[in-house]
Amino acid sequence: MIDLEPQIAVDLWAARIPGFACIAEHHWLIVARPGTANRWEVWQTPGESEVSWGHLHCDLLRLTSGVGNGPGRMLHRWTGTDACELAQRIEEAPSNYPWIDTYRVFPGPNSNTFVQWALADIYKLGWRGIGRAYVRYCPVHSRE
Numbered sequence: 173m174i175d176l177e178p179q180i181a182v183d184l185w186a187a188r189i190p191g192f193a194c195i196a197e198h199h200w201l202i203v204a205r206p207g208t209a210n211r212w213e214v215w216q217t218p219g220e221s222e223v224s225w226g227h228l229h230c231d232l233l234r235l236t237s238g239v240g241n242g243p244g245r246m247l248h249r250w251t252g253t254d255a256c257e258l259a260q261r262i263e264e265a266p267s268n269y270p271w272i273d274t275y276r277v278f279p280g281p282n283s284n285t286f287v288q289w290a291l292a293d294i295y296k297l298g299w300r301g302i303g304r305a306y307v308r309y310c311p312v313h314s315r316e
Contacts, residue, residue: 180205182258184248184287184295187238197300198239199247199287203259211235212262214286216275226272228265228286248295262290271306280306 183202188194200213211234214227221232238244250258266272269289271281280303288297288304297304 180251180255180259182250182255182262183246184291185236185244185246186300187244188241188300190240194241195300196302197298198283199297199301200244200283201258201262201287201290202235203262205259209235212265212286212290214275214281214283216277216282218273218275225266227275228269228272250294254294258290258294261292265290278302279309280304281310282306 181204183204184199185202186197186199189196189198200211203210203212210230211232212230213232215229215232218224218226221229223230236244269286271285274281276282282303284297284301284303285306288301288307
């Protein structure tokens with residue numbers, strides 16, 4: 173059987189945060205399709221990129237750029253069915269991410285809250301992903 177789905181990959185990236193929170197990491201997702209790739213993340217300031225919805229940004233920074241305390245690094249890559257499902261969830265986030273208009277460094281919602289929300293149960297961010305647990309403690313599944 174021929175796979176008619178275009179090849180899609182979703183990558184999870186992280187970089188250390190500068191300043192007092194230098195032990196914490198900022199996470200983001202890259203959705204790659206043949207000929208294109210987009211970086212998706214929540215940022216502390218809304219409307220910082222040409223394509224943004226509240227605190228959610230698409231292509232605010234270069235795909236693999238760090239956030240001020242060293243380079244970014246890829247943590248995981250999904251392909252196949254998992255990547256297709258993740259890509260759809262990420263690309264539909266402007267309509268579905270419940271905390272798009274809210275940002276708090278601690279306990280969240282923040283950049284790591286968004287990434288953990290997008291990944292759902294497929295992957296759990298590590299302890300440096302401060303704000304990841306906000307999804308579990310403040311479960312909201314759709315925007316109100």
